[in-house]
Amino acid sequence: MLPEDRPRALHDIGGVGRFLCERVDPSPHALTEFDREVDGLRQVLAMKRLMTVDELRRGIEALPEDEYFGLSYYRKWLRSITATLLRKGVISEDELRAALAEEG
DSSP states (O other), X not given: OOGXXXXXXXXOOTTOHHHHXXXXXXXXXOOOHHHHHXXXXXXXXXXXXXXXXXXHHHHHHTSOHHHHHHSOHHHHHHHXXXXXXXXXXXXXXXXXXXXXXXXX
């Protein structure tokens, strides 16, 4: 199979027609409180050797298409972090549900 015949991964959108007309805003973006908290969580998980940047990336790339294109940058991070921690048994689904209920 030649490289151009190989199916693309969802995140590999370079040169894809439907994305060529979307303008990119190159100006600096201010981080929200949520963005800073998610980044801080990722840093703590890395320091504790509970999650690597590669795992974060793989989790983001594994998101379903509607989520990948519908979520903000740091919401993608949070989905990846959550899935990784669940997969590794660092947190359980019951613990996640309880934490979400407290926030709700």
